[in-house]
Amino acid sequence: MKSLHFGAGNIGRGFIGKLLSDSGLEVIFADVNQPLLDAINARGHYPVKIVGTESSTVTVGPVSAINSTTDDVLEMIESVDLITTAVGPAVLDIIAQSIAKGLMRRLTNNDAPLNIIACENMVQATTHLKHEVFKHLPKSYHEQVEACVGFVDSAVDRIVPPTQADDPLEVTVETFSEWIVDQTQFKGAIPDIVGMELTDNLLAFIERKLFTLNTGHAATAYLGAYYGHKTILQAIGDATIYQQVKATMQESGEVLIRRYRFDRAVHEAYIEKILRRFANPYLTDEVDRVARQPIRKLSASDRLIKPLLGTIEYATANDNLINVIAATLLYKNESDPQAVELQTLLNQQGVKATLTHYTGLDINTAEVERIVAAYQQLQANTPSAG
Ligand SMILES: NC(=O)c1ccc[n+]([C@@H]2O[C@H](COP(=O)([O-])OP(=O)(O)OC[C@H]3O[C@@H](n4cnc5c(N)ncnc54)[C@H](O)[C@@H]3O)[C@@H](O)[C@H]2O)c1
Numbered sequence: 001m002k003s004l005h006f007g008a009g010n011i012g013r014g015f016i017g018k019l020l021s022d023s024g025l026e027v028i029f030a031d032v033n034q035p036l037l038d039a040i041n042a043r044g045h046y047p048v049k050i051v052g053t054e055s056s057t058v059t060v061g062p063v064s065a066i067n068s069t070t071d072d073v074l075e076m077i078e079s080v081d082l083i084t085t086a087v088g089p090a091v092l093d094i095i096a097q098s099i100a101k102g103l104m105r106r107l108t109n110n111d112a113p114l115n116i117i118a119c120e121n122m123v124q125a126t127t128h129l130k131h132e133v134f135k136h137l138p139k140s141y142h143e144q145v146e147a148c149v150g151f152v153d154s155a156v157d158r159i160v161p162p163t164q165a166d167d168p169l170e171v172t173v174e175t176f177s178e179w180i181v182d183q184t185q186f187k188g189a190i191p192d193i194v195g196m197e198l199t200d201n202l203l204a205f206i207e208r209k210l211f212t213l214n215t216g217h218a219a220t221a222y223l224g225a226y227y228g229h230k231t232i233l234q235a236i237g238d239a240t241i242y243q244q245v246k247a248t249m250q251e252s253g254e255v256l257i258r259r260y261r262f263d264r265a266v267h268e269a270y271i272e273k274i275l276r277r278f279a280n281p282y283l284t285d286e287v288d289r290v291a292r293q294p295i296r297k298l299s300a301s302d303r304l305i306k307p308l309l310g311t312i313e314y315a316t317a318n319d320n321l322i323n324v325i326a327a328t329l330l331y332k333n334e335s336d337p338q339a340v341e342l343q344t345l346l347n348q349q350g351v352k353a354t355l356t357h358y359t360g361l362d363i364n365t366a367e368v369e370r371i372v373a374a375y376q377q378l379q380a381n382t383p384s385a386g
């Protein structure tokens, strides 16, 4: 079997590409980073360092790589059996055009089933990609694509920070990993991939992951930045932050428990395990990586606002979520365009207008007033300001 994976970054090489290769699939990466592509093609394999209480380094390969902006991608789509992505939610809209073009070429002489799985931190990322792909497909292709192409949603969990090694191909990953896919959305036989779990209840799994791990991770990063920490390990090692992060995940967890009837004790254990993962002493994960793209993280369907909306729906506690959202508004990073845009709008339009603009929250709600008050309090007590 042949697979094309968009995004040869941390998750691409450290998780999805590794599982595909371990399962005997031929792996071709498509990326826009030419030096990275050249390095992959020159060597044909790369090292993955798995770190935890026991560490090991494994070699992933053979692999090859093509430039995602060239016609090589269209040619590849004509013949592969599986397409996966780990490019970041915003880039899905960019690669959709190439996927649509590739599908049109493929369908002229190949109606074998093809499955596409977007592995992004986003609810129903593949369904979103499907909508984008269909925007670029003439109507005459829609029926055939519906018949031959499975757009399979997934939840993906493994902490993979950028490597600290000199080798640009090396990836360092934690021991834990979880890839869950919606078994109801495949076309043809489901590929046999070691470590890919099947479910017919994906929404519960993706919300559980995004609104626990990623909610807690974002809380650690934005509170960490506020208190002047550089890494997630340093931030979670700060007792004040640890308690707030745990309480934030519990507030979000209460919504998940009510919505999906999760067992309370099992969910509490899930939170504890995630806190231990954040405190993995063998991973160097910068606060700025986890805090990246704060505007995306403040959107209505993402890890902060969706749980907040859930607490409003169920009338449950949300003081910690409110405080983390306020800390997110205070996040500054000159090398992150979204952080710069956020601060620019805050300076131009003030907290309330900025908050409602990015989150979609109703300006007249008590929660907006509370976030504004929390923002002002955090700002007045900024640790670095003395
Ligand atoms: N790193 C993690 O811990 C982790 C864990 C779970 C999920 N994720 C998700 O996986 C996705 C990727 O995250 P990452 O940490 O691997 O990011 P990354 O920045 O390391 O990798 C993204 C890769 O996509 C490439 N890319 C950009 N534009 C492209 C295009 N047009 N075509 C092809 N490739 C393109 C980049 O060059 C880069 O190599 C995100 O959605 C993220 O939320 C990350």
Ligand SMILES: O=P(O)(O)OC[C@@H](O)[C@@H](O)[C@H](O)[C@H](O)CO
Residues within 6 Å of the ligand: 121, 156, 157, 158, 159, 160, 213, 214, 217, 218, 289, 290, 291, 292, 293
């Ligand atoms: O990738 P983002 O920007 O959506 O979120 C940053 C981190 O929280 C994320 O990459 C985690 O490391 C990952 O989701 C763990 O599975």
